[in-house]
Amino acid sequence: MGTFRKRPMRYPIIVFMILLIIAAFLISFWNVWAAIFYTLIAVVSALYAWKVERILYVETENHIETLSYRMKNVGEEAFLEMPIGIVLLNEQQEIEWTNPYMVQALEKESLINADLDIISPELVPFVRQEEQRERTITVDTKKYHVIYKRHERLLYFFDITEKVEIETQYFADRTVLAILFIDNYDEITSMMDDQARSLTNTIVTSIVNDWAKEHDIFIKRISSDRFIAVLNESILRVLEQKKFAILDDMREKTQQRNLSLTLSIGVGVESGSLTELGQLAQSSLDLVLGRGGDQVAVKNPDGKLSFYGGKTNPVEKRTRVRARVISHALRDLIQDSDRVFAMGHAQPDLDSIGACIGVRKMASMNKIDGHIIVNFDELTGSVGRLMDEVKQKEELYTSFISPQDVTTLVTEKSLLVIVDTHKPSLVVDPSILKRFDKVVVIDHHRRGEEFIEHPTLVYMEPYASSTAELVTELLEYQPKHDKITMIEATALLSGIIVDTKSFTLRTGSRTFEAASYLRTAGADTILVQRLLKEDIDTYIERSRIIQTVEFAAPGIAIAHGEETEIYESVLVAQTADILLTMKDISASFVIAKRMDGRIGISARSLGDTNVQLVMEKLGGGGHLTNAATQMPDQPFTDVVAQLKQAITEVIEGSSET
Secondary structure (H helix, E strand, C coil), rough: HHHHHHHHHHHHHHHHHHHHHHCCCCCCCCHHHHHHHHHHHHHHHHHHHHHHHHHHHHHHHHHHHHHHHHHHHHHHHHHHHCCEEEEEECCEEEEEEEEEHCCCCCCCCCCCCCCEEEEEEECCHHHHCCCCCCCEEEECCCCEEEECCCCCEEEEEEEHHHHHHHHHHHHCCCCCEEEEEEEEEEEEHHHCCHHHHHHHHHHHHHHHHHHHHCCCCCCEEEECCCCEEEEEHHHHHHHHHCCCCHHHHHHHHCCCCCCCCCEEEECCCCCCHHHHHHHHHHHHHHHHHHHCCCCCEEECCCCCCCEECCCCCCCCHHHHCHHHHHHHHHHHHCCCCEEEEEEEEEECHHHHHHHHHHHHHHHHCCCCCEEEEECHHHHCHHHHHHHHHHHCHHHCCCCCHHHHHHHHCCCCEEEEECCCCCCCEEEHHHHHHHHEEEEEEEEECCCCCCCCCCCEEEECCCCCCCHHHHHHHCCCCCCCCCCCCCHHHHHHHHHHHHHHHHCCCCCCCCHHHHHHHHHHHCCCCHHHHHHCCCHHHHHHHHHHCCCCCCCECCCCCEECCCCCCCEEEEEEHHHHHHHCCCCCCCEEEEECCCCCCEEEEEECCCCCCCHHHHHHHHHCCCCCCCCCCEEECCCCCHHHHHHHHHHHHHHHHHHHH
């Protein structure tokens, strides 16, 4: 304030006086009296100006002091009364002081020296974390955005309850589109007369309309086997809690009339664009159909998926029209290629190798060179015994190449056929996929979230027993220039036998038709039995794993190998199969360390427990009765705990429906 008092008061007056004196001095050279008179006027004017400035300064100083006092009072009042909670902590992270708003908001008489969790238990770990500075917590029925000034040990609480409620309401009211598809409607109604077809339509429409009316959903039938539904996200959450009970209603009510109709639903959510919602719903439905139907897929714009249902095995298709169409399309692709490469999954089994041999045969039938990509170090067990037989057929054996050999053979016109898997991470060498412009996928597993990008042709039939069965059907519609040899037919038949457990699981009429075709082509069943034989050491090793069995729930067995030992995937799968043959076991899970250092789980079921859903929760997939997953290396106790948790979630989800 001292500087302010001197500079405005004196410096302007002094300058003014100097200027007047200089002016009077100059005038005195011409007229002395005029100079005296002018000087007097200047002095009087200067004194008056000084007096006015003095008065203004005093008034200004008083105004500033008054304003400063008011600002100080307002600041103190705002600090104590503003609608923001302020909490000061001591070194022991106890409450040292709070403003009145915080006391009033919590309806407490005093918070001084109280523990921090009196406000919310969420605050204690929050203030102890070094990296986190902000978070939202719940206090009673209110939501607060909390900012923590760690250096000052100061917490600010901003009430965002109304904002959260508005956001919640906004998200709850967002539009959701769903497409409902009657999986096998055309096949069932194709042989009906008009009256029976009309009755079936009435039954289906009644079930869907009752479901829509119950949940306030707008539903419209857009074709004989397809509906479109409009709802919002709050309704969707209710449907998810009920696990889409309409799936069970459709299956059970139609079974009572011997119709066996199932429902597939694709749902698009979390987008403000109706066009994108429609695309998400359609892609979700395509994914459900690829997994065998009788399921619901909910898809977000970021690609995240949630699945519901899938508690039944896919229904076998009655016609082979699709097989013929796919075979002709594949024939055209092969004929437009200079080379055909077949590749299965890593750690191949007889189904994967047999299907590869079948694809190579299709190329030969179209007079195109075919190659099979394998990792020769992984060809062990029954696959190794098959390769010993293949070595006697030089033409066939030379078609087997390693991933490193692909670089020198592939061209822009080459075709790659992936068999027995649709996941890039599971193929022999994922980097090979990037070298091909044309990729075909042939698989019998239910489709998962991970999928090969931009395939030219996809043939996925979850109803099929094995990929070898699908390839066998495709072979039947290829040109007959080159007949199937005994070893090729035997390789395909062995793949079918392994995946069906000698025609006891997932076996349909078309499975026997494929086996009959291969038997006619010269498949040697005795050789198949020799390929499937095992040695004494393997039997003993499997028995040791079975000794560790424990039950996660009635009928659900879990066994594991030694944590320090490495097991072949075939041995682990066989152990799960053996457990399933024992009394009072309806589902089995076997845990073992793989050659790649990961933890593998093989899962089998008689159908009561959907092991596919269990494995999907752990990052894997497969079928309702046959699934697997691979997990990062970790203690078996942790793996067993995660597996039990996944089993519990699936069982509880099934019981809720």
